[in-house]
Each structure stands twice: as C-alpha cells, then as structure tokens.
Amino acid sequence: MRPEELPPFLRVDQAQALTQLGRSQIYQLMRRWSETDGLEGIPVVRFGRCARIPTAKLLRLAGLDPDGEAADDA
Numbered sequence: 001m002r003p004e005e006l007p008p009f010l011r012v013d014q015a016q017a018l019t020q021l022g023r024s025q026i027y028q029l030m031r032r033w034s035e036t037d038g039l040e041g042i043p044v045v046r047f048g049r050c051a052r053i054p055t056a057k058l059l060r061l062a063g064l065d066p067d068g069e070a071a072d073d074a
Contacts, residue, residue, distance in 0.1 A: 003059055009045065009052035018058065026053075 010018070012026050019026070030051060032041030043057040059065065 003055075003064060006055045008055055010055055010058065011052065015042070015053045015058065019062070 006014070006018075012023060015021075015026050016023060021029070026042065029042040030044040030053070033044050034041075042061070043054050044051050045054055046052075
C-alpha cells in the first residue's frame with residue numbers, strides 16, 4: 001500500500017505491516033510514547049479505549065514524509 005492510500009490513523013495490525021515490528025513491540029513502543037510524553041516510542045492517539053497511530057507522524061519517524069518521498073537529511 002502506498003503512503004497516500006493509508007488512512008489518517010492506523011490500527012496496530014496496519015502499523016505492524018508498515019513497520020515489520022511485532023504486535024507486542026508496537027504496544028510497548030506506544031506505551032513508551034505515553035510514558036515519555038512523546039520523547040521516545042511510536043506516536044499514539046487515544047479515542048476512548050481505542051488507540052490509533054497517526055500515519056503522518058509514523059511516516060516522518062520512519063524518515064518518510066506523508067507524501068511517500070524520502071526525507072532529506074539536510
């Protein structure tokens with residue numbers, strides 16, 4: 001799936017497919033994001049009990065911009 005085809009918020013299984021990380025790793029990194037006030041881990045947004053990962057932030061974290069192009073190191 002191309003980045004522009006992704007929904008604005010990802011479920012854990014979608015983030016797994018995108019990052020090739022395991023389910024437990026994703027949850028651990030989401031908890032880390034919450035515990036460190038966003039300094040470490042994978043970004044997470046909570047809608048009640050439902051946790052979602054903002055696609056644009058995850059792509060930037062991976063070194064891609066939301067349009068799917070590699071980010072410049074400069």
